[in-house]
Amino acid sequence: MPAFAAKRAPTAEKLRGGYYTPDAVALFLADWVAKAGPRLLEPSCGDGAILKHLTTGSQPHLVEAVELVDDEAEQATTTGASVSTGDFFEWFTPERKGTFDGVAGNPPFIRFGNWDPVQREPALALMRSVGLRPSRLTNAWVPFVVGSVLAVRGGGRVGLVLPAELLQVGYAAALRAYLVDECREITIVSFAELLFPGVLQEVVLLLAERGRGPAVVRTREINDAAALRTLVPGGNHAPRAQLHETEKWTKYFLSSEQIAALRAVRTDPRLPRLRRWAEVDVGVVSGRNSFFCLTRADAEARGLLDVTLPLVARSSQLRGVVISDDDLDLNADARTRLLAVAGDLEPADHPRLLEYLAEGEADGVPSGYKCAIRRDWWRVPSLWVPDGFMLRQLHTHPRLIANETAATSTDTVHRVRTAPGVDMGRLAVAAFNTVTFAAAEVLGRSYGGGILELEPSEAEDLPVPDPLLVPAALVPEVDRLVRCGEIEAALEKVDEQVLVHGLGFERAQIAVLRSAWHRLRLRRNRRGKPKRAAAASNDCNSSL
Numbered sequence: 001m002p003a004f005a006a007k008r009a010p011t012a013e014k015l016r017g018g019y020y021t022p023d024a025v026a027l028f029l030a031d032w033v034a035k036a037g038p039r040l041l042e043p044s045c046g047d048g049a050i051l052k053h054l055t056t057g058s059q060p061h062l063v064e065a066v067e068l069v070d071d072e073a074e075q076a077t078t079t080g081a082s083v084s085t086g087d088f089f090e091w092f093t094p095e096r097k098g099t100f101d102g103v104a105g106n107p108p109f110i111r112f113g114n115w116d117p118v119q120r121e122p123a124l125a126l127m128r129s130v131g132l133r134p135s136r137l138t139n140a141w142v143p144f145v146v147g148s149v150l151a152v153r154g155g156g157r158v159g160l161v162l163p164a165e166l167l168q169v170g171y172a173a174a175l176r177a178y179l180v181d182e183c184r185e186i187t188i189v190s191f192a193e194l195l196f197p198g199v200l201q202e203v204v205l206l207l208a209e210r211g212r213g214p215a216v217v218r219t220r221e222i223n224d225a226a227a228l229r230t231l232v233p234g235g236n237h238a239p240r241a242q243l244h245e246t247e248k249w250t251k252y253f254l255s256s257e258q259i260a261a262l263r264a265v266r267t268d269p270r271l272p273r274l275r276r277w278a279e280v281d282v283g284v285v286s287g288r289n290s291f292f293c294l295t296r297a298d299a300e301a302r303g304l305l306d307v308t309l310p311l312v313a314r315s316s317q318l319r320g321v322v323i324s325d326d327d328l329d330l331n332a333d334a335r336t337r338l339l340a341v342a343g344d345l346e347p348a349d350h351p352r353l354l355e356y357l358a359e360g361e362a363d364g365v366p367s368g369y370k371c372a373i374r375r376d377w378w379r380v381p382s383l384w385v386p387d388g389f390m391l392r393q394l395h396t397h398p399r400l401i402a403n404e405t406a407a408t409s410t411d412t413v414h415r416v417r418t419a420p421g422v423d424m425g426r427l428a429v430a431a432f433n434t435v436t437f438a439a440a441e442v443l444g445r446s447y448g449g450g451i452l453e454l455e456p457s458e459a460e461d462l463p464v465p466d467p468l469l470v471p472a473a474l475v476p477e478v479d480r481l482v483r484c485g486e487i488e489a490a491l492e493k494v495d496e497q498v499l500v501h502g503l504g505f506e507r508a509q510i511a512v513l514r515s516a517w518h519r520l521r522l523r524r525n526r527r528g529k530p531k532r533a534a535a536a537s538n539d540c541n542s543s544l
Helices: 012-016 023-034 070-079 117-129 141-151 170-182 225-230 249-253 256-266 296-301 351-362 424-430 434-443 456-460 474-483 487-502 507-525
Strands: 039-042 062-067 082-085 100-105 152-163 183-191 203-210 216-222 278-281 308-312 337-339 388-391 400-403 413-418 445-447 451-453
Touching (some): 023 100, 023 225, 141 203, 249 256, 249 507, 256 507, 296 337, 388 424, 400 424, 424 474, 434 487, 434 507, 487 507
Parallel strands (some): 100 152
Antiparallel strands (some): 183 203, 388 413, 445 451
16 A cells, blocks of 8 residues: 555546436436327436437337447447437538427536547537536536437427536536526426435436426426425426526525525625635645545654744634644644645755655655646745634535644635634634524535535635624634534524624524525435534633
């Protein structure tokens, strides 16, 4: 085993984006789509998991399918469908648009960099033809959605297995607007349990009916694929989307009242975006944390303490809304030192450093991408010390933390640099309120495992009140409560002081937003693993 382990390389299956449709899902999609009429299409049929159900309904169907992989296309022909071997976007000529009653499928999930350019370019060209602008973040499933919508007539149905990224990622924003404008009804079916065993990829079913928008958007949440047997899509009252809407669709898991409250605070002039008060940036990208991040004891034993910086490497070090040196060194096993070789120091002048670099070279550390593109592979860039930190991945709520140490952080934690005149401690407390918490659930994105992730641009878009509304004495009080795990008590104090007395919010409005936060947090946490309750800290009994 390598001394400095690197991340595991992705499997061939993951690179190809091939995750096969569970039979219960295949049957449900085929049955729902086939109700639109007899002329049906499967644009990426694989070995025929969905196709076999499209061809075996009670009514005769004219089913066409396309599959890129020869062996799978040959296997799919046993379903009785007409299967074309090749690239869907080459096959999908203009005369085929609007000629199908329904489309069902499970398109491949392939990231831009792993996507063969020969197949990628026709797919992106199709997106451009309807006014969408693909980027280097665009995944292969996105143009398959566009092609599926274009393939059906007015009133036709599209039923697809898609990553939950559809609901929440920035690169799918224009696609969401396209679906809202081109469909009259959209139902999103989500699952409490992960659909693909062993794969932390949350998926949803998109059930869309082509027609004049803006679409009515419904969400239906069920436990697992087996529950599809009794699911009847549509029917219940649901809000209509706004025309050309690019907002994330996570909000559609809320009530109409909660959605209206969230939309209102997004445009409320009393709530500037976080970017007005601070800049959020990624942490240090070391190239291989197992090499560049050391425990204090290891750095001392190796004689490297003088060429390291204090480091926040775990969210567990960020226990309150302020971090001190005591927090940093609380866990002796934590990697709290970052190898930081100054630009004027040569390894030859530091024998212990030279010895450590030789260990890294023997273990292949310089061959990693981030190290390989540096002039000196051992010099980690961007070593600035921030005014504060922000959790990148959240279990419960977003949190800013004032930095009272000389530490920087790895890219597991964001770094925050305040605007001139902004106190980081007060900003951390100002952001600890119901409005910011609820907005984070919609602005961020969740993954299988119950984690909410906020990228820097999403974090900077959070609504945050003026830090000057926070009395100085409230900072240590909130810090104490957070360290004790008394989140709701801290929230009540900040809401009352900042939102009610400082900004004039009605308590009833805050209650609606609080319920929205609770609802969305509970929804994603149900997808996570059971977590043991954290032991109470000694700080719970400390005096202020």
